[in-house]
Amino acid sequence: MTQMAKIVTRNLNMYYSDFQALKNINLTIGEKEVTALIGPSGCGKSTFLRVLNRMNELIGDTRVEGKVYIDNQDIYGPKVDVVELRKRVGMVFQKPNPFPKSIYDNVAYGPRIHGLKDKQKLDELVEKSLKQAALWDEVKDRLNAPALGLSGGQQQRLCIARLLAVEPEVLLMDEPTSALDPISTMKIEELVKSLKERYTIVIVTHNMQQAARISDKTAFFLNGEVVEFNETEKMFTNPADQRTEDYITGRFG
Amino acid sequence: MSGRQKQFVGFSVLRLSALVVLLILVVILGDIVVKGAGVISWDFLTQAPTNGMTEGGIFPAVVGTFLVTLITAVIAVPLGIFAAIYLNEYAPKTKVTRLIRLSIRNLAGVPSVVFGLFGVALFVRLFGFGTSLIAAGATLGLLTLPVIITASEEALKTVPNSYREGALALGATKWQAIRTNVLPSALPGILTGVILGLARAAGETAPILFTGVAFYLPFLPDSIFSQFMALPYHLYILATQHHAIEQVRPLAYGTALVLITLVFSMNLFAIILRSYFRRKAVNSR
Numbered sequence: 030m031t032q033m034a035k036i037v038t039r040n041l042n043m044y045y046s047d048f049q050a051l052k053n054i055n056l057t058i059g060e061k062e063v064t065a066l067i068g069p070s071g072c073g074k075s076t077f078l079r080v081l082n083r084m085n086e087l088i089g090d091t092r093v094e095g096k097v098y099i100d101n102q103d104i105y106g107p108k109v110d111v112v113e114l115r116k117r118v119g120m121v122f123q124k125p126n127p128f129p130k131s132i133y134d135n136v137a138y139g140p141r142i143h144g145l146k147d148k149q150k151l152d153e154l155v156e157k158s159l160k161q162a163a164l165w166d167e168v169k170d171r172l173n174a175p176a177l178g179l180s181g182g183q184q185q186r187l188c189i190a191r192l193l194a195v196e197p198e199v200l201l202m203d204e205p206t207s208a209l210d211p212i213s214t215m216k217i218e219e220l221v222k223s224l225k226e227r228y229t230i231v232i233v234t235h236n237m238q239q240a241a242r243i244s245d246k247t248a249f250f251l252n253g254e255v256v257e258f259n260e261t262e263k264m265f266t267n268p269a270d271q272r273t274e275d276y277i278t279g280r281f282g
Numbered sequence: 283m284s285g286r287q288k289q290f291v292g293f294s295v296l297r298l299s300a301l302v303v304l305l306i307l308v309v310i311l312g313d314i315v316v317k318g319a320g321v322i323s324w325d326f327l328t329q330a331p332t333n334g335m336t337e338g339g340i341f342p343a344v345v346g347t348f349l350v351t352l353i354t355a356v357i358a359v360p361l362g363i364f365a366a367i368y369l370n371e372y373a374p375k376t377k378v379t380r381l382i383r384l385s386i387r388n389l390a391g392v393p394s395v396v397f398g399l400f401g402v403a404l405f406v407r408l409f410g411f412g413t414s415l416i417a418a419g420a421t422l423g424l425l426t427l428p429v430i431i432t433a434s435e436e437a438l439k440t441v442p443n444s445y446r447e448g449a450l451a452l453g454a455t456k457w458q459a460i461r462t463n464v465l466p467s468a469l470p471g472i473l474t475g476v477i478l479g480l481a482r483a484a485g486e487t488a489p490i491l492f493t494g495v496a497f498y499l500p501f502l503p504d505s506i507f508s509q510f511m512a513l514p515y516h517l518y519i520l521a522t523q524h525h526a527i528e529q530v531r532p533l534a535y536g537t538a539l540v541l542i543t544l545v546f547s548m549n550l551f552a553i554i555l556r557s558y559f560r561r562k563a564v565n566s567r
Contacts, residue, residue, distance in 0.1 A: 082451065084447065084450065084451060087447070087450070089374075089375060112453050112454070113453070115450060115451055115452070115453040116452070116453030119451060119452065119453075120451040122444065122448070122451075126442075126445070126447070128449075128463055129445075129466075129467060138449070138462070139452040139454075142449075142453070142454045142458045142462065143453065188448070191452065192451075192452065195452050195453060
């Protein structure tokens with residue numbers, strides 16, 4: 030696999046007040062690849078994800094050292110427009126968080142705040158996004174129904190559709206299936222596989238099988254460090270580090 | 283005593299306390315309704331007082347209370363909501379912010395007569411409004427601000443953080459996230475707080491006493507710089523300051539009934555509004 034590098038971090042350190050949450054992270058994430066981040070709770074994988082679209086800044090006293098490049102642009106550089114960055118680097122959260130609006134208005138939310146008013150274009154974009162998120166057939170007859178009436182799995186796919194409508198380049202997914210049942214999880218996993226043709230995807234998961242099933246590369250985080258970063262297949266069959274082996278075989282974590 | 287008996291005693295004390303409070307309320311309201319209902323008529327509501335306020339109605343006081351409450355709303359509602367948005371959404375979580383919040387909570391406990399004196403110093407004299415609708419409305423606005431700010435802030439706090447993060451993660455600016463996602467969810471709580479605050483303002487006497495209310499006016503206010511009559515003050519006069527207190531007592535009770543009905547209907551409206559929005563929220567789950 031010789032993909033173009035989409036996201037590159039160099040000597041990345043991140044602090045919450047005095048606590049160092051990320052230690053010297055050097056990762057290169059390829060374009061249109063699925064990269065899984067695994068590791069025990071509190072190891073820094075979600076923190077790393079939130080560094081990539083600067084959502085970590087919302088929690089007050091945080092500090093980032095080192096460089097994070099997306100398309101060769103330092104996203105912590107002085108001229109970076111955070112709002113513009115988050116349009117390019119979208120995020121799906123652990124718990125589905127549809128807004129208390131209709132299904133249509135949820136998907137149209139992003140395009141509308143970015144200034145799209147044309148009803149016909151909105152309609153097309155909503156349909157296209159829902160189709161991409163494999164939700165269209167289930168909701169096409171009730172686009173004006175409240176989004177909170179959907180099942181958990183549908184809500185999460187709606188959140189993905191809402192994100193796709195903004196036409197981002199990178200999708201960050203923070204344990205997107207941890208609150209879902211197995212069938213819904215399967216649908217989201219299939220969705221991730223189909224989306225990687227067009228998007229660079231970084232996904233945090235606690236589910237080792239999930240990482241093995243859907244990702245091209247896997248990074249194993251432990252206590253804020255990346256212990257191992259490799260092709261998923263290699264990682265799960267022949268890990269280089271003893272700690273990786275112990276973790277993926279279930280000896281701790 | 284066995285656990286069962288203790289529970290019985292404890293339960294009885296609690297129930298008795300609730301009953302006593304309820305009883306007091308019923309006695310007061312009953313007294314006012316029984317003694318005041320007799321004078322209530324269309325004329326009482328639409329005529330000015332006549333014959334040294336021993337006859338006629340309370341129309342100027344009704345209009346005055348309505349106008350001064352309106353001015354209070356115009357001043358306090360936007361200011362209060364904006365301040366709450368700033369405090370809850372934008373202000374850094376520092377000691378200074380906590381101090382500001384604590385001060386606002388404390389302002390809610392300042393006696394209303396102190397607000398009245400402050401209003402005289404600031405609006406009547408320094409700003410040169412004179413004793414007027416605008417000075418009284420602004421003073422009542424100050425009194426109402428802490429109530430509105432506190433209620434609005436509580437309402438904003440109940441909006442799940444995921445609504446904010448979800449919007450921001452789509453590339454919304456902070457203000458877009460607040461305007462399109464946070465405020466609509468907080469609106470029912472904010473409106474309830476606003477109405478309860480205004481209902482309290484409508485019934486206040488002390489803050490308007492030195493800032494604009496008149497003992498008696500044969501005409502209605504013609505600008506925001508006019509003096510005005512108001513229900514609470516009119517009641518105060520009829521009950522304590524009139525030269526023929528015994529004679530005007532029924533009128534005083536009538537005024538009290540109108541004032542209480544006004545405040546109660548505002549509160550009732552707030553309750554209805556709240557339950558309407560709550561039902562709507564439940565239905566959309």
